[in-house]
Amino acid sequence: MNIREIAKQARVSVATASRVINRNPTVAPQLARRVHKAVQELGYFPNTQARALVSGKSRILGLIVSEITNPFFPEVIQAFEDIAVQHNYEILLSSTAHDPKRMELSVRRMIERRVDGVAVVTFGTEDSLIADLRFRKVPLVFVDVASGATGIGNIRVDYLHGIRQAVQHLAALRHTRIAFVSGPLHLRPAMARKDAFEQAMREIGLEASAGLVAGDHTIEGGMQALAELVGQPERPTAVLCSNDLTAIGVIREAYERGIPVPAGLSVVGFDDIPLSQFTIPPLTTVKLSQAELARLAFQALTDDANGAGEYLLLTNLVLRRSTSLAMAPAS
Numbered sequence: 608m609n610i611r612e613i614a615k616q617a618r619v620s621v622a623t624a625s626r627v628i629n630r631n632p633t634v635a636p637q638l639a640r641r642v643h644k645a646v647q648e649l650g651y652f653p654n655t656q657a658r659a660l661v662s663g664k665s666r667i668l669g670l671i672v673s674e675i676t677n678p679f680f681p682e683v684i685q686a687f688e689d690i691a692v693q694h695n696y697e698i699l700l701s702s703t704a705h706d707p708k709r710m711e712l713s714v715r716r717m718i719e720r721r722v723d724g725v726a727v728v729t730f731g732t733e734d735s736l737i738a739d740l741r742f743r744k745v746p747l748v749f750v751d752v753a754s755g756a757t758g759i760g761n762i763r764v765d766y767l768h769g770i771r772q773a774v775q776h777l778a779a780l781r782h783t784r785i786a787f788v789s790g791p792l793h794l795r796p797a798m799a800r801k802d803a804f805e806q807a808m809r810e811i812g813l814e815a816s817a818g819l820v821a822g823d824h825t826i827e828g829g830m831q832a833l834a835e836l837v838g839q840p841e842r843p844t845a846v847l848c849s850n851d852l853t854a855i856g857v858i859r860e861a862y863e864r865g866i867p868v869p870a871g872l873s874v875v876g877f878d879d880i881p882l883s884q885f886t887i888p889p890l891t892t893v894k895l896s897q898a899e900l901a902r903l904a905f906q907a908l909t910d911d912a913n914g915a916g917e918y919l920l921l922t923n924l925v926l927r928r929s930t931s932l933a934m935a936p937a938s
Contacts, residue, residue, distance in 0.1 A: 616645035630695065668908055669699045669717035669725035671710060677824075677852070678880040679897065683728055686901035694909070696723070703729055718745050724908030728900065730796040746915075748907035750900070751796050760907030762900065762918045764796065767803040769893035769922025770847070773875045774807035776891075776924060777845045781933040782873060786818030786843035788832040788853050797824070800849045800877065818843050822853050829856020830863075837864060844873065844933045851876035851883045851892055858886060858929070869931035879925050889927035895920070 614624035619638055626634050627642040634642075645651075670687050672680040684700060691698050699722060701713040710729060717725050724746035748760030777785050787804045790797030801819070808815035820835055822828040829848060833856070836843055848854040854876030858868050866872050868888060876883055876892035883890040903918040910916075 610651075613642065613645050613649060613651050616649060617641040665721045665723055666695060667697045667699055667720065667722045668905070669701070669714070669720075669722045670904075671701050671703060671713050671717075671725065671727045671729060673703055673705055673729045675702050678882055679850070679878050680728070682881065682897035683901050686898040687726065687905060690902060690905045694905075705729075714747075724748070726904035726908060728904060730794060746908045748904050748918075751799065760904075760916055760918065762903050762907065762920055764799075764895060764920045764922065766796075766800050766922060767806060769877070769895070769924055770800065770803040771807040771810070772924035773847055773891075773893050774804065774813075775811065776926070777847070777873060777875065777930065778811050778813070780845075780873065780930060782845040783813060783933070784818065784841060784843040785813065785815075785845045785847060786820065786836050787815065788820050788822040788829060788846060788848045788857065790822060790824040790849040790853070792821060797849055804847060817841075818846075822849060824850045824853060826852050826856035826859065829853035829858075830860040831856075833857045833860040833864075837866070845875070845930070846872065847875045847877075849877055851878045851880045851890060854890055854892065854929075855882070855886055858890070869929050870934065873930040873933070875924075875930060877922075884927065886929070888929050891927045891930045892925050893922050894925045895922050 610624050610628065611621055613628070614621045617624060619642060623634055623638055624642050627639045628646070668691055670684065672683065674680065688698050699717055699720060701717070703710040703713060710727070714725055714727065722745060727747065727749045730750055746760065748762060750762045751764055752759065752761045774785065785808065787801065789801045792798050792801065805815045818836070820832045822832045829852065832853065833846065836846065846857050848857060854874050857874050861868050861872050861874070868874055874890065876890045877895065879892045879894035883892050899920055903920060907916065907918055
């Protein structure tokens with residue numbers, strides 16, 4: 608089956624059939640309907656690889672995430688695919704499992720597949736990968752790359768905006784012993800969230816260093832973090848976490864230890880994954896919009912800057928029921 612047979616069946620020229628199949632809007636509606644009918648009747652599927660060779664565009668975008676099992680990323684994937692489909696693109700998906708070599712291999716394979724652009728949404732990009740790919744001819748967009756990187760798209764997340772809101776919210780509830788459970792500190796975004804917490808605490812005159820615990824952005828890590836915090840001489844009355852999975856782990860460990868949330872411990876997460884509104888109690892968290900992240904990534908890959916430039920993503924506090932007025936800490 609080829610386009611000539613489609614043209615013959617539809618009683619149009621091969622050029623007209625080609626324009627219809629390639630979604631050229633200049634074809635008269637009645638002719639376009641005949642071509643579409645012929646395509647359906649004959650079961651024709653265009654050779655996308657051949658089309659890409661001719662046009663120089665594959666209409667495929669690559670999307671690389673850290674781990675599909677993390678509830679944050681399926682929302683990003685779905686939103687990115689929805690936007691791509693609306694604009695007549697397909698997506699090629701890969702996950703890195705936090706392995707820099709695997710991420711580099713994924714990007715290179717996508718470029719070999721002649722994708723029109725690659726969004727690397729991993730929240731922990733290795734600087735060496737950007738250096739290795741600086742001569743590539745396909746648009747690339749990353750999240751929170753190092754300052755000074757040129758020729759690529761960078762979605763910069765304003766962590767301070769939402770974390771400042773969270774800290775001020777807890778302070779308004781009379782919490783002065785506010786702990787922070789970070790993510791893996793070798794990842795730039797995790798360090799940025801920790802730095803934002805420390806700055807927000809300094810702004811209201813509170814000490815941050817005593818309540819800092821290193822986590823790993825997992826539920827188990829959150830449980831271990833709270834176990835460490837309750838062992839301190841002065842137990843915190845509130846805990847701000849670097850992501851929602853950590854916060855869920857904190858709530859679970861608090862339950863195991865008989866610490867009521869929020870009456871005995873206020874808990875705030877970060878990300879606003881869908882699960883956060885269904886925890887008991889529903890989790891107050893800092894929202895990093897997955898839909899907006901996907902929109903900015905698509906925009907960066909398809910705008911006139913050819914993937915270069917910076918795009919700002921704000922964070923905002925979402926109030927639910929895991930925070931309340933501070934009570935005197937247990938002695």
